[in-house]
Amino acid sequence: MDGRRRNPYQLTDETPVYVISIAAQLSGLHPQTLRQYDRLGLVSPDRTAGRGRRYSARDIELLRTVQQLSQDEGINLAGIKRIIELENQVAALQQRVAELAAAVDGAAVAMQQREAQVHASYRRDLVPYQDVQQTSALVVWRPKPKRPTD
Secondary structure (H helix, E strand, O other): OOOOOOOOOOOOOOOOOEOHHHHHHHHOOOHHHHHHHHHHOOOOOEEOOOOOEEEOHHHHHHHHHHHHHHHOOOOOHHHHHHHHHHHHHHHHHHHHHHHHHHHHHHHHHHHHHHHHHHHHOOOOOOOOOOOOOOOOOOOOOOOOOOOOOO
């Protein structure tokens, strides 16, 4: 979770609301196929207190994806399971990259603020050093004549 409290009555793609018969109709699969996919760990729906399966909209979409990979692409169920695992791993890594990028951005802002504080603390009575360009010009020095001392 992202730390915020969710409304318990708010439905999301993750909310398990569909019984197996409805999930089978929505996915276009037989309920026995859904049970088999659950046993193989391809799609793992939530369970009620009485151990009944409850599918979410995300589970239904995953069931359709499994069916498409199996029927249209000819991938076996072990291969589909590996694909799902790798996709989940990629999603987790993308989330971690986003978190780290946000942390880096926050650190950069903090560093810029600290740098601005340091610059603001400089003494204003000092003159900044400026590098003088070297030239090959010839300068003739003639000393002023000394006055006689009285």
